[in-house]
Amino acid sequence: MKVRRSERLIDMTHYLLEHPHELIPLTFFSKRYESAKSSISEDLAIAKKIFKERGTGILDTIPGAAGGVVFVPVIEKEEAREYINALAKRLSEQDRLLPGGYIYLTDLLGQPQLLRQVGRIIASKYINEEVDAVMTVATKGVPIAQAVSYYLNAPFVIVRRDSKITEGPTVSVNYASGSSERIEKMELSKRSLARGSRVLVVDDFMKGGGTINGMQGLIDEFDAELVGVSVFAEANFKGKRAVTDYNSLLYVKDVDTQTKTIKVVPGNYFEN
Amino acid sequence: MKVRRSERLIDMTHYLLEHPHELIPLTFFSKRYESAKSSISEDLAIAKKIFKERGTGILDTIPGAAGGVVFVPVIEKEEAREYINALAKRLSEQDRLLPGGYIYLTDLLGQPQLLRQVGRIIASKYINEEVDAVMTVATKGVPIAQAVSYYLNAPFVIVRRDSKITEGPTVSVNYASGSSERIEKMELSKRSLARGSRVLVVDDFMKGGGTINGMQGLIDEFDAELVGVSVFAEANFKGKRAVTDYNSLLYVKDVDTQTKTIKVVPGNYFEN
Numbered sequence: 437m438k439v440r441r442s443e444r445l446i447d448m449t450h451y452l453l454e455h456p457h458e459l460i461p462l463t464f465f466s467k468r469y470e471s472a473k474s475s476i477s478e479d480l481a482i483a484k485k486i487f488k489e490r491g492t493g494i495l496d497t498i499p500g501a502a503g504g505v506v507f508v509p510v511i512e513k514e515e516a517r518e519y520i521n522a523l524a525k526r527l528s529e530q531d532r533l534l535p536g537g538y539i540y541l542t543d544l545l546g547q548p549q550l551l552r553q554v555g556r557i558i559a560s561k562y563i564n565e566e567v568d569a570v571m572t573v574a575t576k577g578v579p580i581a582q583a584v585s586y587y588l589n590a591p592f593v594i595v596r597r598d599s600k601i602t603e604g605p606t607v608s609v610n611y612a613s614g615s616s617e618r619i620e621k622m623e624l625s626k627r628s629l630a631r632g633s634r635v636l637v638v639d640d641f642m643k644g645g646g647t648i649n650g651m652q653g654l655i656d657e658f659d660a661e662l663v664g665v666s667v668f669a670e671a672n673f674k675g676k677r678a679v680t681d682y683n684s685l686l687y688v689k690d691v692d693t694q695t696k697t698i699k700v701v702p703g704n705y706f707e708n
Numbered sequence: 709m710k711v712r713r714s715e716r717l718i719d720m721t722h723y724l725l726e727h728p729h730e731l732i733p734l735t736f737f738s739k740r741y742e743s744a745k746s747s748i749s750e751d752l753a754i755a756k757k758i759f760k761e762r763g764t765g766i767l768d769t770i771p772g773a774a775g776g777v778v779f780v781p782v783i784e785k786e787e788a789r790e791y792i793n794a795l796a797k798r799l800s801e802q803d804r805l806l807p808g809g810y811i812y813l814t815d816l817l818g819q820p821q822l823l824r825q826v827g828r829i830i831a832s833k834y835i836n837e838e839v840d841a842v843m844t845v846a847t848k849g850v851p852i853a854q855a856v857s858y859y860l861n862a863p864f865v866i867v868r869r870d871s872k873i874t875e876g877p878t879v880s881v882n883y884a885s886g887s888s889e890r891i892e893k894m895e896l897s898k899r900s901l902a903r904g905s906r907v908l909v910v911d912d913f914m915k916g917g918g919t920i921n922g923m924q925g926l927i928d929e930f931d932a933e934l935v936g937v938s939v940f941a942e943a944n945f946k947g948k949r950a951v952t953d954y955n956s957l958l959y960v961k962d963v964d965t966q967t968k969t970i971k972v973v974p975g976n977y978f979e980n
Binding site: 441442443445446447449450453454455482483485486487490492534535536538539540541542543546547548549551552574575576578579582583585586589590591592593594596601602603604625627628641 | 713714715717718719721722725726727754755757758759762764806807808810811812813814815818819820821823824846847848850851854855857858861862863864865866868873874875876897899900913
């Protein structure tokens with residue numbers, strides 16, 4: 437049974453949103469709705485316009501026999517800026533201050549709406565890059581990696597500090613943890629990353645950058661390639677960072693354990 | 709500027725999908741599209757019909773001044789069954805067998821499309837329950853918890869075996885690990901779960917159920933309430949399980965390290 441335009445648009449929107457960065461041939465929709473390709477093309481033109489107007493994303497049309505459409509989720513700069521400003525305010529809340537000047541983030545990194553936005557914001561930076569895998573380190577980076585992975589439609593891999601029998605053979609590297617000045621070990625399951633993969637590294641928090649540097653080392657061991665580094669928040673670090681090229685959504689400018697104040701501002705996301 | 713129906717339907721679908729289990733007043737859409745409430749009602753009726761036909765979810769209309777619509781994502785039984793059957797086949801692949809009879813799952817639990825489906829399947833079981841939080845244990849349960857959290861629109865909390873300074877004060881319990889017969893400790897950040905919360909427990913794999921039993925203990929410590937338990941896969945366990953009431957998507961019926969065969973079948977998800 438032929439499906440009406442209004443009905444096609446609803447289901448098509450759903451399908452496109454759940455299959456980001458995937459080439460979908462027009463014939464797929466044509467069959468799904470038993471409708472002519474010309475009608476499908478018109479539907480997609482409407483969707484493209486609305487996605488653009490509302491800042492949902494880009495709908496790329498690829499012409500030709502092997503063509504189709506690709507939905508690329510993005511976020512408008514203004515929307516991202518407002519969201520990050522609001523986040524900076526939340527992170528500055530006094531009761532987030534933990535002993536040692538650490539900041540409590542765990543509640544935020546378990547909220548689905550926040551993770552959706554953070555995933556969309558980080559993914560927007562890499563829409564013109566080919567990303568084969570998103571890499572992070574257990575445990576607190578995982579929600580960020582998964583959120584980004586949803587929007588880039590690339591799998592994520594989890595580096596661990598402790599080996600588990602359920603990982604199979606692993607590759608390990610040693611790295612210098614910048615903040616504690618200790619040598620630590622991290623490892624990645626050998627079959628979780630293919631040689632030559634293009635890897636985006638994400639994490640929740642960066643101080644000296646030692647952990648991220650360790651992941652760079654692992655990427656080298658897999659003959660893979662680093663596409664970029666994005667962190668949810670970076671600390672004000674007095675010293676030489678192991679990583680210089682990165683994006684941060686938030687910047688913890690100052691933590692005063694005496695007056696119990698935290699000052700968090702937007703990170704370098706909008707500068708790069 | 710008034711927005712046309714076709715354009716409203718696209719953006720409305722996007723909005724509903726990104727805000728599951730959230731009551732949205734009709735006035736919200738009415739303002740967003742500068743359209744009459746009667747037109748919005750008609751739009752929602754179309755969306756409701758298509759969501760139902762395509763197995764996307766239920767669009768509940770709540771009448772009255774405090775009313776609106778709530779989108780509840782579900783999966784059709786047939787679609788879930790097909791998906792789980794296909795998963796069972798993939799888990800049975802010979803090269804997933806690890807020493808000790810363990811099964812390699814890490815690659816699967818990093819794939820965004822798989823996690824979306826698994827999240828939707830598990831969340832579908834609890835659409836009539838009030839869930840305030842999804843609980844899991846680090847590290848491998850996290851992707852499942854996050855996926856379910858997206859569809860239930862409830863935050864997830866991560867129980868850890870090792871305390872971290874960034875968690876703030878924690879509550880800990882000891883539990884008997886069924887498979888290794890050791891007494892272990894797990895802890896949860898005190899401020900990550902409110903007293904009286906209704907908690908859904910999820911995990912990637914269950915053998916004796918000791919870990920899940922430990923989480924039940926933590927739930928008690930928080931004066932919270934267990935809504936249910938769902939695991940991605942359960943093992944064939946010879947012995948008395950610490951947990952008897954649970955849902956499993958997959959059941960690892962038999963692992964033969966001699967002949968190197970794994971037999972995985974659908975779990976009890978469809979029986980309950």
